[in-house]
Structure formats: C-alpha cells, structure tokens
Amino acid sequence: MTHEQIQKQLSAWLDGELDSAASSEVSSHLASCAACEGEAARLRRLGTVLFRAAAPADPRSTESFVARVMSRVESESVAPWERFAARILAPAFAVALAGLLLTISLPREDADAPLGVAMSIDTESVLGVAP
Amino acid sequence: MDKPVTADGELARRASKGDDGAFAELVRRHAPRVRALCKATLGGPGEAEDAAQESFLKAHRALGRFTGEASFATWLHRIAVNHCLDILRAAVRRRSDSLDAMLEADASALGRALAEPSSAQALEDRDTIARLLSRLPPEQRLALTLREMEGLSYEEIAVSMSCSVDSVKARLRRARAELLEMARHFVGPDIV
Numbered sequence: 001m002t003h004e005q006i007q008k009q010l011s012a013w014l015d016g017e018l019d020s021a022a023s024s025e026v027s028s029h030l031a032s033c034a035a036c037e038g039e040a041a042r043l044r045r046l047g048t049v050l051f052r053a054a055a056p057a058d059p060r061s062t063e064s065f066v067a068r069v070m071s072r073v074e075s076e077s078v079a080p081w082e083r084f085a086a087r088i089l090a091p092a093f094a095v096a097l098a099g100l101l102l103t104i105s106l107p108r109e110d111a112d113a114p115l116g117v118a119m120s121i122d123t124e125s126v127l128g129v130a131p
Numbered sequence: 132m133d134k135p136v137t138a139d140g141e142l143a144r145r146a147s148k149g150d151d152g153a154f155a156e157l158v159r160r161h162a163p164r165v166r167a168l169c170k171a172t173l174g175g176p177g178e179a180e181d182a183a184q185e186s187f188l189k190a191h192r193a194l195g196r197f198t199g200e201a202s203f204a205t206w207l208h209r210i211a212v213n214h215c216l217d218i219l220r221a222a223v224r225r226r227s228d229s230l231d232a233m234l235e236a237d238a239s240a241l242g243r244a245l246a247e248p249s250s251a252q253a254l255e256d257r258d259t260i261a262r263l264l265s266r267l268p269p270e271q272r273l274a275l276t277l278r279e280m281e282g283l284s285y286e287e288i289a290v291s292m293s294c295s296v297d298s299v300k301a302r303l304r305r306a307r308a309e310l311l312e313m314a315r316h317f318v319g320p321d322i323v
Contacts, residue, residue, distance in 0.1 A: 011303050
C-alpha cells in the first residue's frame with residue numbers, strides 16, 4: 001500500500017476491521033513512519049474522548065419505560081370513534097346530565113302546590129264542615 | 132425449576148396477533164439497548180427518551196411485517212437507527228446560528244482534550260461533544276456513535292444502517308477526519 005492508502009486504512013485498522021494481511025502491512029508502516037504513527041495516535045485519543053463523553057444510562061427504571069410505551073400502544077389501539085366518544089361525547093353527556101339534575105333539584109316558587117298546578121280546595125264542600 | 136424463556140420471535144408472533152403482554156416483554160428486554168442508542172445519538176435526554184418510545188411504537192405498528200429473517204433485536208435496532216437518522220436530518224435543517232457561534236469554543240476544547248487526554252481538563256462536557264457531532268452529516272454521526280459509543284462492528288453497523296461495510300468504513304474515516312480537522316483549525320496543527 002502507498003503512504004496515502006495506509007492513511008486511509010488507519011481508521012479501520014484501529015477498529016480491528018482489516019484482514020490480517022492488510023493489518024500487518026499497516027503495522028509495519030507505522031513502525032517506520034512518524035507522520036502516520038502520529039495520526040494513529042490522534043485517532044486513538046479521539047476514540048477515548050468520544051467514548052468518555054458517551055451519555056450515562058437513564059436512571060429511570062426499565063419498568064416505568066415499559067409502562068409509558070404500553071400506555072401509548074394502548075391509546076393507539078383504541079378505534080378513532082372510541083377516542084371521539086371518550087373525548088367529546090362523554091364530557092358533553094356529563095354536562096347535560098348535570099344540568100338536568102340541577103333543574104329537578106331547584107326549589108319551586110309555590111313549595112306547597114303540586115308542580116305547575118295551582119289548586120284551591122273548597123274545604124266545606126269536600127268535608128261538609130267549615131275549616 | 133426455572134420458567135423457560137420465550138424466544139423473541141415467538142413473542143413477536145404473539146404480539147402481532149394482539150398479545151400486549153408479549154409486546155411488553157419485548158420492550159422490557161430491548162429497552163436498555165434502544166434507550167442507550169437514542170441517548171448516545173441524540174444527546175438531549177427528553178428527545179432521546181421520546182425517540183426510544185417512538186422506536187418501539189414504530190416496531191409495534193410494523194409487527195405484521197416482521198418475518199423472522201433477521202433477529203428481532205436486529206430488526207428493532209434498525210428501526211431505532213432509522214428513526215434517529217430522521218431526527219438528525221431534520222435537526223440539520225433547523226440548526227441555529229448560536230450553534231455556529233459555539234464552534235470555536237467547542238473545537239478548541241476538543242483540541243485541548245486531544246493534546247492532553249489524560250489531564251484533569253480532559254473533555255468531559257457531553258454537550259460540547261454533542262454540538263461537534265451535530266456538525267457532521269447525519270450518516271457519519273450515526274456511524275461514529277454506533278462504533279464509539281455502542282461498540283458495534285462494521286458488519287453490525289452496516290446491517291443497522293442498511294448500507295455496505297465499505298460505506299461504514301468511509302463514513303467513520305470521514306467523521307473522524309472532520310472532527311480532527313475542526314480541532315486543528317482552532318488550536319493549531321502543532322497541538323493536535
């Protein structure tokens with residue numbers, strides 16, 4: 001390999017991804033070429049820096065992650081009309097029911113009279129006696 | 132007597148037929164690796180966590196297309212890698228001026244770390260590395276992350292990125308050369 005070809009192989013050589021023949025050729029060249037040995041050293045240091053900068057594992061447990069994923073899977077499994085019913089119809093129904101209950105429970109103006117009817121009773125004619 | 136472990140392929144088959152328990156077990160087994168991949172590739176904890184969740188959701192939607200030709204782990208890893216690649220490509224389009232303004236400081240920090248990697252000031256700022264990596268083309272950044280931070284072989288990276296081993300080799304070589312050039316540009320060729 002030429003000097004330039006060796007330089008192009010340095011990255012793969014450091015990763016241990018060259019076949020044995022190519023790897024030997026690179027190793028031999030590095031033993032006598034300060035420029036390429038210097039470049040290999042820089043690439044090695046770059047790898048160290050990148051590895052050390054790798055983010056640590058997320059401390060939150062796997063189980064809570066599983067729960068979050070499955071919650072999203074479940075919501076995706078709900079049919080669109082069911083989502084509509086849950087989001088729009090149910091709250092609308094609840095408001096309507098609350099309004100009806102409120103109307104029924106409101107106190108009437110004439111508390112003693114049957115709802116909506118005003119009656120006067122002729123007590124004497126019913127009972128035969130004066131009140 | 133220990134309960135026999137159900138193979139991933141069988142769990143995937145059951146999950147494709149609506150068995151959520153089977154899919155939850157697949158998530159449990161493969162979450163650490165997918166989360167680590169997203170974290171190493173994307174950096175930001177919120178974005179990485181969301182990407183990891185979305186990767187599993189994509190896998191769930193695609194269960195009907197899992198043939199078992201590759202292992203479930205490989206198939207899932209490929210989905211996560213592609214999802215991260217999509218995010219990186221979108222990020223390149225959105226990159227802000229403030230990121231460019233930090234280039235000199237970041238590249239200088241890298242240069243000093245390369246000159247004295249064993250010193251107490253060796254680069255430990257993950258944000259600096261993340262910003263420098265974000266300047267690389269997405270495919271190069273991803274290949275470098277899979278190699279340096281996940282320790283994958285070229286063959287494994289090629290499978291995950293759906294490209295040839297030669298492409299992996301070229302991407303890694305260019306990514307490393309680009310980072311070294313950035314460092315040299317700001318601290319000088321005598322230092323790096």
